[in-house]
Amino acid sequence: MGSLYSEHRTWLHAVPAALKLVCLALLGMGLFVTQQWPILLCLAVVCVGLFASLGKATARAKPLVMGVLVAGVLVAGFHVVMHQPQLAAVTVLRLLSATLMGIALTLTTRYTDLLQVFEQVLSPLRWLGVQSDRLALQLALMLRFTEHFFVVWRRLDDAHRLRTGKAGGFKILAPLTIQMLVTARRVADALHLRLRR
Amino acid sequence: MGEFMNTSTLSLALVSLFAALIAVLGLIPKIDLPLGVPITLQTLGVMLAGCMLGPKRALQALLLFLAAVALGLPLLSGGRGGLGVFFSPASGYLIGWPVGAFVTGWMMTLLPNRSPRSSAISAFLASAMGGLLVVHVFGVVGLVNIANLSWEQAIMGTLVFVPGDLIKCALCATVVHTVARGLPDWRFGG
Numbered sequence: 001m002g003s004l005y006s007e008h009r010t011w012l013h014a015v016p017a018a019l020k021l022v023c024l025a026l027l028g029m030g031l032f033v034t035q036q037w038p039i040l041l042c043l044a045v046v047c048v049g050l051f052a053s054l055g056k057a058t059a060r061a062k063p064l065v066m067g068v069l070v071a072g073v074l075v076a077g078f079h080v081v082m083h084q085p086q087l088a089a090v091t092v093l094r095l096l097s098a099t100l101m102g103i104a105l106t107l108t109t110r111y112t113d114l115l116q117v118f119e120q121v122l123s124p125l126r127w128l129g130v131q132s133d134r135l136a137l138q139l140a141l142m143l144r145f146t147e148h149f150f151v152v153w154r155r156l157d158d159a160h161r162l163r164t165g166k167a168g169g170f171k172i173l174a175p176l177t178i179q180m181l182v183t184a185r186r187v188a189d190a191l192h193l194r195l196r197r
Numbered sequence: 198m199g200e201f202m203n204t205s206t207l208s209l210a211l212v213s214l215f216a217a218l219i220a221v222l223g224l225i226p227k228i229d230l231p232l233g234v235p236i237t238l239q240t241l242g243v244m245l246a247g248c249m250l251g252p253k254r255a256l257q258a259l260l261l262f263l264a265a266v267a268l269g270l271p272l273l274s275g276g277r278g279g280l281g282v283f284f285s286p287a288s289g290y291l292i293g294w295p296v297g298a299f300v301t302g303w304m305m306t307l308l309p310n311r312s313p314r315s316s317a318i319s320a321f322l323a324s325a326m327g328g329l330l331v332v333h334v335f336g337v338v339g340l341v342n343i344a345n346l347s348w349e350q351a352i353m354g355t356l357v358f359v360p361g362d363l364i365k366c367a368l369c370a371t372v373v374h375t376v377a378r379g380l381p382d383w384r385f386g387g
Contacts, residue, residue, distance in 0.1 A: 004269045004279050024280060064281060071286055075344045082350075091345040095284065102281030106269040114268045134209065138261050141213035143270070146220040153221060170368055173238075174375035177218070177245065181380060184214045188207035195206060 003111045004064075006057035010108055012050075017113040018120075020105050027101055031094045037086060040093040047097040051104050061103045068099045115139065141187070152179055208254055215246050215258040216265070223274040237274040240362060243294045244328035244369040247301020248320045249376070251386045255298035263291065289339015293332040301327030305386030313377035316385050320373035324366040329359070 012020070027043075034040065051058060058065070072092045079088035115136060122132035153176055160168035219242035246255040262272065271278040273291075282288065301323045308319035333355045340351035376383060 004271055028284065063275075064277060064279070067275075067277065068281070068285070075286060078350075079345065087345050091343075095286070095343065098284035099281040102284055103279055106279030106281065109269070111268050111270070118264065118268070135261075135264070138209060138213045138216075139265055139268075141210070142216045142220065142261060142265060145214050145217035146224075146272070149214075149217055149221040150224055153225065170371075173241075173368065174372045174379075176221075177249070177372050178376055178379045180214055180218050181211075181249065181376070181383065184210045185207065187214065188210040191206040191210055 004060060004103075004106045005110055006054075006060050006107045008055070008057040008059075010054045010057045012054060012104060012108040015108075017109045018117045020109060021114075021117055024101055024105055028098055031098055035090060037089040037093065040090055040097070044093040044097045047100050051100045054104060054107065057107050058103075061107055064103050065100070068096065068103075072096055145183070145187075148183075149176065149180060152176060208257075211250055212254050212257045212261055215242075215250060215254075216262040218242060219246065219258070219262050220265070220272040223272055238365075239274055240290075240294075240328060240332065241365040241368055243298045243332065244301055244320075244324035244365060245372060247298040247303075247327050248305050248323060248369060248373050248385055249383075250302060251306060251384075252299045252302035255302040256295050259295035259298045263295065266291075284343070286340055286344040287336070288343060290332055290336040292339065293335025296335065297327045297329075297332040299327070300331045302386055303327075308386075310377075310385045313374050316377045317370040317374035320385070321366050321370035324369045325363070328369070329362045329366060333359070333362075 027047075031040070031043065072095055075095065076088040076092045079085070079091065119132045119135055122135065126132065153172065156172040156175055157168040160166070160172055219239055222238035222242045225238055243259060246258045249255075250258060266272050266278050266282065267280055269279045273282060283291065304323035304326050305319055308322060309315045310319055337348070337351040337355050340346045340354060341348060344351075346354065373385065377385070
């Protein structure tokens with residue numbers, strides 16, 4: 001399971017993950033402070049310029065950017081039809097700025113660096129019983145079994161096709177769930193033995 | 198102590214593996230209803246998590262899944278991921294998933310689970326409350342705040358997806374019924 005991270009180095013790759021997250025959080029809050037479309041337009045121009053400065057690294061994110069554009073056009077079209085062009089501008093400029101910066105962060109920050117920041121942010125919650133150091137283990141398990149269950153889904157689908165000549169569709173969801181629950185019990189036993197040390 | 202450890206590792210495994218199942222449901226192609234309304238299976242994963250795992254583990258599974266999405270993994274249907282998706286007009290629905298799973302699980306603990314049939318009926322009701330109503334409430338709040346729609350417009354917009362979600366509630370009930378027969382010792386609702 002590959003991350004959306006781009007190996008094509010840009011200037012933003014050198015900025016620490018924590019700093020990028022703080023900037024994104026501040027931008028997210030700042031965008032909702034103002035309703036003035038000229039201010040939001042200036043911010044959007046800066047965000048688009050910053051995103052464009054990443055050059056070839058943005059190629060991986062083309063489908064995501066297209067999704068943002070389609071959502072923006074739909075929302076803007078709706079507000080224009082309702083005779084609220086200023087609201088359309090405010091909404092689309094916010095959407096564009098925040099989403100492009102979110103994508104830029106994802107493209108230029110390694111999954112492990114972000115995970116480290118997440119663990120640090122969550123560490124004060126230890127007294128509430130949240131074990132932030134287990135997050136990495138849980139994510140690793142999740143990714144390992146996403147591929148495993150997809151293979152299981154394909155196998156169940158193939159078996160259903162052989163039996164009936166039709167795709168399994170929703171009918172194989174129950175056997176997949178049962179396999180998942182049985183696997184979880186086996187994995188729990190293995191983890192119990194390993195973590196007991 | 199051994200029992201406690203085993204429960205703890207079982208929780209860890211169930212949370213991780215269910216998050217993986219939700220990710221797999223995003224890889225399965227969407228099904229288009231008449232009128233062009235798409236059904237993606239990930240909301241079904243939210244309902245199933247609540248019914249199978251109970252409130253606490255279901256909440257953890259959905260938070261883990263969303264953490265993986267935030268870290269940049271393309272796990273949402275259509276290969277979407279990264280922090281950008283949390284700023285989109287549909288982000289309210291995403292934020293509603295953990296709460297919806299929690300409410301579904303909580304409802305399952307309150308409703309009867311004595312037989313496969315009663316478990317299935319409970320699963321339908323719990324999914325309709327948590328996976329449908331709660332998620333849509335969050336979705337509407339997101340549409341109002343991010344897409345700047347009025348409450349009426351947002352509610353009308355979200356109603357289009359309700360028929361598809363009711364089908365998912367029925368699917369969830371069917372899966373729970375099959376699991377209740379296939380794994381009779383499984384405790385629904387945790």
